[in-house]
Amino acid sequence: MTNLSAGKGDRTIARPRIYATLLVLIGLGYAAPGLWLAVLGGSPYYVAAGLLAVAAGAMLWRGRSIGVWTYVALLALTLVWALAESGVDGWALMPRLLGPALFGLWMALPLFRRKVEHGDRPAWLAAGLSVTALLLIAAGLRPARLPEPGPVGPIRPVTAVLAADPAAADWPNYGNDPGNARFSPLTQINRETVSDLKPAWTFRLGLATGKTLIGVEVTPLKIGDGMYLCTGKNDLIRLDPETGRQVWRFEAHNDLAGLYASNCRGIAYYRSPTLAPTAPCAERILTATTDGRLLAVDTKDGLPCRDFGNNGQLDVKKGMGPIIPGYFSITSPPQIIGGKAVIGGNIADGQSTDEPSAVIRGYDAQTGAFAWAWDIGRPGIHTEPSEGQFYARGMPNSWAPMAADPKLGLVYVPTGNATPDFFGGHRTPAMDQYASSIVALDGATGSVRWSFQTTHHDLWDYDVASPPTLLDVQTPRGMVPAVLQGTKRGELFLLDRRTGRPLAAVEERAVPVSTVPGERSSPTQPFSVGLPNFAGPEPAEARMWGLTPFDQLWCRIKFRQADYRGTMTPIQLARPTVTFPGYLGGHEWGGVSVDRRRGIVLVNSNRVANYNRLLTRAEADRLGVRPFGNGEAGFVGREVAQQGTPYAADIRPFLSPLGVPCTQPPFGMLSAIDMKTRKLLWSRPFGTGRDSGPVGIASGIPLEMGVPNIGGSLVTDAGLTFIGATQDAYLRAIDTTTGRELWRARLPAGGQATPMTYWSAASGRQFVVIAAGGHGGIMSKTGDYIVAYALPRRSTGQ
Numbered sequence: 144m145t146n147l148s149a150g151k152g153d154r155t156i157a158r159p160r161i162y163a164t165l166l167v168l169i170g171l172g173y174a175a176p177g178l179w180l181a182v183l184g185g186s187p188y189y190v191a192a193g194l195l196a197v198a199a200g201a202m203l204w205r206g207r208s209i210g211v212w213t214y215v216a217l218l219a220l221t222l223v224w225a226l227a228e229s230g231v232d233g234w235a236l237m238p239r240l241l242g243p244a245l246f247g248l249w250m251a252l253p254l255f256r257r258k259v260e261h262g263d264r265p266a267w268l269a270a271g272l273s274v275t276a277l278l279l280i281a282a283g284l285r286p287a288r289l290p291e292p293g294p295v296g297p298i299r300p301v302t303a304v305l306a307a308d309p310a311a312a313d314w315p316n317y318g319n320d321p322g323n324a325r326f327s328p329l330t331q332i333n334r335e336t337v338s339d340l341k342p343a344w345t346f347r348l349g350l351a352t353g354k355t356l357i358g359v360e361v362t363p364l365k366i367g368d369g370m371y372l373c374t375g376k377n378d379l380i381r382l383d384p385e386t387g388r389q390v391w392r393f394e395a396h397n398d399l400a401g402l403y404a405s406n407c408r409g410i411a412y413y414r415s416p417t418l419a420p421t422a423p424c425a426e427r428i429l430t431a432t433t434d435g436r437l438l439a440v441d442t443k444d445g446l447p448c449r450d451f452g453n454n455g456q457l458d459v460k461k462g463m464g465p466i467i468p469g470y471f472s473i474t475s476p477p478q479i480i481g482g483k484a485v486i487g488g489n490i491a492d493g494q495s496t497d498e499p500s501a502v503i504r505g506y507d508a509q510t511g512a513f514a515w516a517w518d519i520g521r522p523g524i525h526t527e528p529s530e531g532q533f534y535a536r537g538m539p540n541s542w543a544p545m546a547a548d549p550k551l552g553l554v555y556v557p558t559g560n561a562t563p564d565f566f567g568g569h570r571t572p573a574m575d576q577y578a579s580s581i582v583a584l585d586g587a588t589g590s591v592r593w594s595f596q597t598t599h600h601d602l603w604d605y606d607v608a609s610p611p612t613l614l615d616v617q618t619p620r621g622m623v624p625a626v627l628q629g630t631k632r633g634e635l636f637l638l639d640r641r642t643g644r645p646l647a648a649v650e651e652r653a654v655p656v657s658t659v660p661g662e663r664s665s666p667t668q669p670f671s672v673g674l675p676n677f678a679g680p681e682p683a684e685a686r687m688w689g690l691t692p693f694d695q696l697w698c699r700i701k702f703r704q705a706d707y708r709g710t711m712t713p714i715q716l717a718r719p720t721v722t723f724p725g726y727l728g729g730h731e732w733g734g735v736s737v738d739r740r741r742g743i744v745l746v747n748s749n750r751v752a753n754y755n756r757l758l759t760r761a762e763a764d765r766l767g768v769r770p771f772g773n774g775e776a777g778f779v780g781r782e783v784a785q786q787g788t789p790y791a792a793d794i795r796p797f798l799s800p801l802g803v804p805c806t807q808p809p810f811g812m813l814s815a816i817d818m819k820t821r822k823l824l825w826s827r828p829f830g831t832g833r834d835s836g837p838v839g840i841a842s843g844i845p846l847e848m849g850v851p852n853i854g855g856s857l858v859t860d861a862g863l864t865f866i867g868a869t870q871d872a873y874l875r876a877i878d879t880t881t882g883r884e885l886w887r888a889r890l891p892a893g894g895q896a897t898p899m900t901y902w903s904a905a906s907g908r909q910f911v912v913i914a915a916g917g918h919g920g921i922m923s924k925t926g927d928y929i930v931a932y933a934l935p936r937r938s939t940g941q
Contacts (some may be wrong), residue, residue, distance in 0.1 A: 150346060158610045161682060162249065163203040163210070167392050169242075170196030176696050183703035188224045189696055192217055195215060195476070206258060211250060211265035217270040218247050226279070228685040233283025234808040234848055238688065238695045247273030252919070266334040284846060286837040287827040289882045291441060295862030298330045301690045301902065301909065304860075312902035314365045316407035317476045319899070320614025320913045321547040326734035326858050327900045331909040333861035336934055337876045337886045343910060343933040344387030345891070348374045350927045355399040359892075359916020359927055360405035365901035366412055366426070369442060371405035372929065375916075377432040379440055387904040387931060391445035398434040400471020401771070404919070405433045408732070408896075409544065410441075410477035411484060413508040424448035428820050429508065431473035435460040452511030459486065459506075461515075463499045466531035467772045471499045473730075475610075477508075478545040480554050481587035484508045487541030490562060490606065493783025493792060494770040496569055498562040500533065501540030505589055510828030515589030519554075519577055525589045537562050539578040543732050544610035546626070548640060553592060555613070555626055555640070559606030560598075562852040563759065565792040566712050567600050575600055581611055581628045581636070583643060593643030597630045599665035602657065602713045604726045605631045609734040613640060614744075616818055627737075629730030632669045632710075633678030633748060636815075647673025654711035657855040661789055664713045675816060676821050677730065679750035679806075682707060682723050688797045688807035688836055698805035701797075705754065714792065716757040723806070725753030725796055727920070733868060733897060745856045745864050745879065747829055749847075751804050754797040758782065763791035792864070801837040809849020815882060825882035830869030834893075839922055851921040855897035857911070867894020867913050870923050874898065874913050874932070892926025893917035908933045 177189025195217040202210030221243050223476055229235035241426065245589040251253055251270035256262050304311050311328045318325045333341065348356040357375035363382075364371045372386040377395035382388065399405050411429045418425040426442040437459050439451035447455025459473075460466060470491045477484040483505040490498050505514040515525040520535020528534055539558045546555040558581070560572035561567065566910045579598040582591060598605045616625045616637065626640040637647040650670050657664035670676075680686060686703050689695030690923075706712060706723040714720045727749045736745045768782040768791045782793050797805045804810050809828035817824045828849030836842030854868030863885070864877040872893050876886040895915035903910055910933045917925035 145633055153432060158206040159203055159255055159549070162255065163200040166196050166200030166203065166214070166246070170194065170200060172529055173696070176700060177506055179492050180696065180700050184698065185699055185703045188220070192221060195220065197639045203259065206260050208259055208262040208265055211259060211262045211269060213622060214247065214250065215265050215269050215272065218269060218276070219245055222276060224274065224716060229281055231283045233280050233285070233448060235688065236276075236280045236283055236597070238690060238692055241281055242692055244273035244276040244874070245860065247276075281339070281451065286847060289825050289827060290880070292878065292881050292883065293938040295334065295880060298861055301329060301331045302733070304328045304330065305902065306626065312904070313367070314546065314899045314901050315412050317362055317411070317544055318546070318610065321478070321480070321549060322614060323544065323546045323610045323734060324614060324739060325855060325897065326739045326860070328860040328862040329900055329902055329909045330859065332859070332863065332911065332934065334863070334878065334885065337863060339934050340886055340888065340911070340932045341935055342888070343931045344473045345429070345931070346389070346929040347902070348380075348927040348929065349691060351376060355402045356404040356919060358404055358918070359914045360406050360896045361914050362409050362801050362897045362899050363912055363914075364410060364412050364428075365899070365931065366442065370704045370901075370912075371410060371412070371428050371442065372412050373430050374501060375405045375407055377407050377430055377438070379410065379428055379430060379438070379445060381442070381445060382929075384811055384910065385903045387929070393440045393445040393750075395430075395432055395438060397432055397493065398468070401467065402433060402472060403469070405472070407433070408474055411477040411483070411727050415480055415509050416482070417509070422449060425450070429477050429484050430760050431477050433457070433472035433474065435466070435471055435473065437477065437484065437486065437511065439511070450510060457511045462528040462532075462534050463502070464536060466499045469771065470494065474542060475544040477507055478547050478554055480547040480549060481552060482508055483514050483586060485545060485554050485586070487556065489542035490540040490559075491771075493565065493794065494784055495564045496537050496562060496785065496787030498537055500536050501538050501559070501658070501850040502534040503541055503556055503584065503589070505586070507887075515586055517589040517591070520573055522573070538574060542606070543608050544734075546611040546613055547586065548613055548624070551624070551641060552586045553640070554584045554586045555611040556584055557607035557611060557628065558582060560601035561606070562568075563783065563792075564604040565602055565783075565787065565794065566659070566662060566700065566785055566788045566790050567602055568663060569788060570600070570899055575845075579605055581606055581607060581626065581638070583640070589758070595629065595636065595638055595643045597636060597669065598633065599668055600663070602662070603711070603722055608728065608732045610732070612735050612737060614737045614739070614818070616646060627735060627744065629735055629746070631724060631726065631729040631731070633676050633724055633729035634721070635674045635677070635735075635746070636671050637674060643671070647671060655708040655713060657713040659713070659716050659790070662713070668711050674821055676690045677746060677748035677812065677814065678710065678724050679812070680719055682712060682752055682806055686807050687805050689805070690801050694799035694801050698799050700701065703756065714755045714757055716759070716790065719754050719756040721797060722755050723748065725751050726794070727751050727796070727851060731853050733853060736856045736858045736864070738858045740860055741862070741879065742818045743824060743879055744818055745858055746814045746816065747852050747856060747866060747868055748812050748814070749851055750806060750812065752797040756793045758791040758793055760791065762791055802839055803837065811849045811852040813866070813877065813882065815879065824880070827882050831871045834924060835922065853895045853918050853921055857898045859900060865898045865900070867896065867898060867915070870921050872915070872924055874911075888932060890930060891916040891928045893921075893923025895921070897922060907937060908936070
């Protein structure tokens with residue numbers, strides 16, 4: 144520093160010019176874009192704060208205490224503004240207050256005060272305001288208030304559970320039961336013992352790297368003395384459930400051409416009612432592959448079932464017409480009902496109006512013989528197309544797991560929208576009738592029993608991604624068989640699973656309509672008002688977020704530049720549109736789980752927006768936007784061609800320049816609904832910031848902020864919920880009745896899968912297993928692990 148005369152006798156001071164320069168630069172960084180925001184109709188705070196910072200910096204350059212007083216005014220203004228916009232919400236206050244508070248504390252340092260004439264009093268005032276700001280942030284970061292622990296009811300010993308139902312030792316379906324409740328009656332791991340859980344074994348899938356991302360999202364099955372699972376390439380593996388040792392491996396030899404990612408979320412088990420128990424393939428595993436085949440192998444040795452199709456496999460692309468590699472795949476398990484394996488299919492998003500059919504089909508689970516087809520474009524026709532004919536193209540697909548009710552003979556199919564996703568001016572009434580719906584099909588014939596639409600004329604990619612969940616609920620008419628369907632909108636629809644009639648109130652409400660030439664959007668949409676909504680607070684400028692004031696300001700400007708007229712604002716052409724929730728949901732393919740004994744539904748959800756815009760065909764051509772093909776892979780999260788319509792689309796998550804969501808935390812929630820009252824039992828932010836941060840760099844911050852999550856939960860009769868799913872790599876045990884975290888274990892990669900549990904007679908222990916493979920969509924750590932946890936033998940009394 145240079146010593147200059149302060150104009151007071153012979154006293155000289157070294158003025159805080161570095162500090163002053165930083166304040167001026169920060170002030171300009173506030174004021175210039177802040178003026179832009181104000182012109183757009185946004186908050187004037189940034190202009191005012193920027194000018195105060197510049198003025199404070201200019202005065203401090205000269206060593207004048209008025210500069211400190213000016214900064215005090217800036218701090219006071221910031222505190223009032225931040226509290227008015229955010230209340231005492233620590234994560235919302237952090238980007239608003241942390242930086243100004245640290246600069247205010249700097250003023251209390253002796254080195255600073257010696258460089259400012261008569262600056263002691265305002266410097267201490269600035270420090271006091273700064274401490275106040277930091278205390279407000281800390282107060283706002285306190286953990287969510289959760290119910291006090293209460294009794295979970297008597298816990299039956301596992302011996303009694305298994306005596307009453309020996310099948311309780313296993314996990315024979317993707318959701319344990321065909322209705323996807325993901326509930327287990329096992330109780331050895333409970334509130335008192337869960338803290339003793341330790342890793343029991345780890346199995347590596349050994350996935351090769353290449354152009355296609357190989358996902359690890361499987362929920363294994365456990366039947367008898369075998370555990371069965373699929374890899375992202377549809378290889379099938381049997382493990383010893385006690386040790387994790389591989390017993391056999393069947394290689395599917397998938398063709399991965401054109402696939403950005405290849406996943407297998409689950410498999411199906413089938414026991415033949417006609418074959419002798421010792422006959423080959425009397426018990427078999429079925430999987431549907433990402434290259435369009437249905438495979439069947441023997442549970443004993445992993446050999447193909449020769450009585451099924453052509454030596455254990457079927458080509459299910461038959462009758463679908465031309466398929467560009469990567470445009471059709473199957474990622475969810477077949478659903479078994481009445482001796483038939485029912486499959487859907489995943490169709491590439493946003494490419495063309497002429498994409499392959501998304502026909503739903505049933506095949507004989509023993510022979511592979513075609514049983515029926517539900518082809519939306521051929522109503523009433525359940526046969527395969529004749530030679531030279533094809534299933535209707537461009538129709539809604541069903542890629543998520545299905546559910547089945549064997550007693551009613553119904554299979555419940557969640558559907559997407561007709562291709563492409565973000566423009567529907569070309570869609571026929573048939574394309575719209577069953578889109579973004581839950582459809583109950585007769586498991587014997589494939590005919591429609593009933594359907595319920597969750598989004599009319601879907602223009603938001605609000606395909607129903609969550610598996611339907613079957614449960615029984617109390618009504619004034621007594622217990623009623625129900626189906627609970629989550630959606631990306633954050634809605635939960637509760638329907639009578641016999642008729643499709645709502646059991647919780649549903650209202651048609653007016654929503655914004657499209658002004659895009661050639662489009663026709665629905666003026667109303669269904670809203671579930673009889674159950675809690677999990678979309679989260681609607682976006683607003685004041686709820687824009689960032690890690691710093693500067694990327695928060697950027698997000699506020701972007702929000703003001705976009706069209707957002709409330710939920711269900713349709714994508715526009717002239718300006719970007721904020722879509723909330725975005726295509727992550729709401730509810731994703733993890734779905735919900737049900738504590739069948741206590742009548743509690745566990746729900747994990749997301750609160751992340753999209754920033755979307757339609758592109759004219761001329762603009763798309765200039766940008767080189769075209770449907771993918773010729774071996775290249777498609778990916779949602781950038782421009783999509785929508786060939787066959789007047790418009791392409793630019794579809795992206797709404798992120799700041801630092802790669803964090805522009806909507807403020809929490810980004811993910813874990814909640815519970817008491818189905819007796821239909822009210823929230825508890826709700827809490829879900830996941831820490833440990834493995835996320837700016838530009839994809841892990842922050843290491845273990846604070847609970849609520850992070851994006853993909854995957855589902857498992858509930859046990861002991862009152863525990865196990866769930867991975869979050870961006871941070873943990874498996875957690877949650878008290879189902881209170882939401883309190885009782886245990887967590889660090890996973891070797893993100894747990895973007897749904898855990899399962901089973902009993903091993905070899906050691907007399909209950910195991911909990913989860914696949915840890917990560918997920919690029921939420922930037923969690925990738926891997927190829929299956930991890931099992933159990934109590935030490937000494938803790939079980941064995």
